[in-house]
Amino acid sequence: MSDANIKLAFMTWVTPEWPVDEIIGAAHKYGYQGVEIRVESGQAHGIEKDTPEEALKAASLRFREAGIEICAVATSCSFAFKESSEREKQVADLLAYINMAHSIGCGRVRVFGGQIPDGVEPAGAVDWVADSLSDALEAAEEKRVHILLETHDSFSHTQYVREVMRQLYSDYAGVLWDFLHPLRHLEDVEESFDNIAPYVRHCHVHDMTYSDDRTEMVWAQPGTGVVPSADAVRLLARNGFNGYLSVEVIKGGDPDAILSSYANVFKGYIADAVAVKEDAGVDNAAPGDGA
Numbered sequence: 520m521s522d523a524n525i526k527l528a529f530m531t532w533v534t535p536e537w538p539v540d541e542i543i544g545a546a547h548k549y550g551y552q553g554v555e556i557r558v559e560s561g562q563a564h565g566i567e568k569d570t571p572e573e574a575l576k577a578a579s580l581r582f583r584e585a586g587i588e589i590c591a592v593a594t595s596c597s598f599a600f601k602e603s604s605e606r607e608k609q610v611a612d613l614l615a616y617i618n619m620a621h622s623i624g625c626g627r628v629r630v631f632g633g634q635i636p637d638g639v640e641p642a643g644a645v646d647w648v649a650d651s652l653s654d655a656l657e658a659a660e661e662k663r664v665h666i667l668l669e670t671h672d673s674f675s676h677t678q679y680v681r682e683v684m685r686q687l688y689s690d691y692a693g694v695l696w697d698f699l700h701p702l703r704h705l706e707d708v709e710e711s712f713d714n715i716a717p718y719v720r721h722c723h724v725h726d727m728t729y730s731d732d733r734t735e736m737v738w739a740q741p742g743t744g745v746v747p748s749a750d751a752v753r754l755l756a757r758n759g760f761n762g763y764l765s766v767e768v769i770k771g772g773d774p775d776a777i778l779s780s781y782a783n784v785f786k787g788y789i790a791d792a793v794a795v796k797e798d799a800g801v802d803n804a805a806p807g808d809g810a
Contacts, residue, residue, distance in 0.1 A: 523756040525789045527782060528553030528590045529538030529766040530723070533772045535562045539578050543585045545774065549782040554582065555589030555765045556625070558616070568615040570624060580621040580704075588764045590720055591627040591667070592620045598651040599644045600671060606651050613655045613666070621662040627721055628659075629667050629695050632683065634676030643680055649686035658689040667695040667721050670711070675700035678716035684718045692721035697767075698751045699727060703736065708747045712754045718762065723767045724748055724785060738771050741784040751790045756792035764789070 529551055542564060546554055556566050566578055582589050596613045600606050607740035615628060619630050630652070635644040652666055658667050674680050681695055694715045700712040712719075727736040742748070752764070766781045795796055 523759050525752065525755060525792070525795060526552040526590075526791070527670055527766075527785055528555050528763040529778060529781070530555040530591075530593055530768045531562050531564055532556045532560070532767055533771070533777050537774065538563050538565070539581055543582060543587055545778055546587045547585065549778045550786065551587070551778070551782065552772050553763050553765070554587040554761075555591040555629075555767075556589060556623075557593045558619075558667075558695040559595045566623065568612075570617045570619075575619065575622045575676045584623065589623050589625040591765065592623075592625055592731070593614055593627055595631070597631040597633035597672070598648045599639075600647070601636055601639065603696075607646060610651050610654045610680075612636075613651075614658050617658050617662050617664045617666075619654065620664045621671065624749075626663060627665045627667055628693075629669055629721070631669055631671050632679065633672050635673040639675070641676075641679055642682075644673065645682045646686075648674070649683045650791075652683070652687060652692060656687065656689045656691060660689060663691075665691050665693050665720055667693050669695040669723070670697045670700050670715070672700075675704045677706060677711045681718070684715070692718075694718040695721045695723060696751075697723040698747050698748055699723075699725060702746060708750050708754065713753070716754075716758055719755070721760075721762050722764045723754070724764045725767050725782070727796050730762040738768065741781045748785070752785075752788040753792040753795060756763075756795070772789050 542554055558567050594616050596609050598606050598609050616628050632648045655666060668680055668683055670677055670680055696715060696719045724743045726739045726746050728739040729736055729743040764785055768777050771777055
């Protein structure tokens with residue numbers, strides 16, 4: 520098992536009104552190595568699939584010169600539609616985002632499976648999603664951009680995500696593990712990870728808690744809610760994860776406060792998880808190994 524290299528990023532949902540230079544400044548200030556660009560949301564960074572190529576290259580250069588990686592492009596592409604014409608439209612959008620990601624030096628594009636329509640069996644929806652992603656994989660491989668299916672909507676059920684991955688025979692198809700959403704569908708963190716561990720390439724992190732009657736979820740400060748993020752990070756470290764934990768807090772308040780608090784908590788989780796893995800390696804060493 521290779522050593523883990525777990526890095527910290529944030530999605531621009533945290534900073535929707537900030538231009539590129541302000542985003543870069545905050546990444547440096549709070550110790551983030553990457554930024555995930557949320558598209559299709561009218562955000563001030565201005566990085567979209569219809570942005571002129573020259574402007575995309577200029578934005579990419581500013582990140583690169585600052586030493587901050589554009590670690591993912593978060594799209595709204597979704598494929599669990601009955602109408603084949605709608606799935607084809609979503610694939611066309613995905614292809615455009617693969618091209619955009621390549622232009623800005625980004626190697627990951629997030630997609631959704633979507634909400635399975637009433638009356639449709641999960642097996643059929645899994646096929647729709649797998650076929651749609653397969654249609655984009657040749658372009659992804661050519662541009663060296665990974666397509667990552669998020670554990671979200673109906674595909675919060677990680678066994679559905681696993682079944683999609685089993686139909687795709689490419690290293691450029693992977694999973695974005697959002698720690699929260701499978702939990703909301705009553706999966707525990709070990710069950711979720713067991714289902715998707717070979718495919719996880721990127722993660723979304725946030726914390727929430729239940730209302731008193733457990734019928735709603737509300738934002739919580741990191742480490743104070745119900746999401747077992749520390750356990751998830753330990754599982755990732757033990758599995759040699761090489762990628763980003765990306766903070767995703769939508770309309771959550773002051774961006775500086777969010778970035779500061781999540782950086783403090785998750786840097787601790789990462790350090791603790793790596794230390795536990797290293798200790799386990801020492802315990803498992805053969806007699807006479809090392810000193």
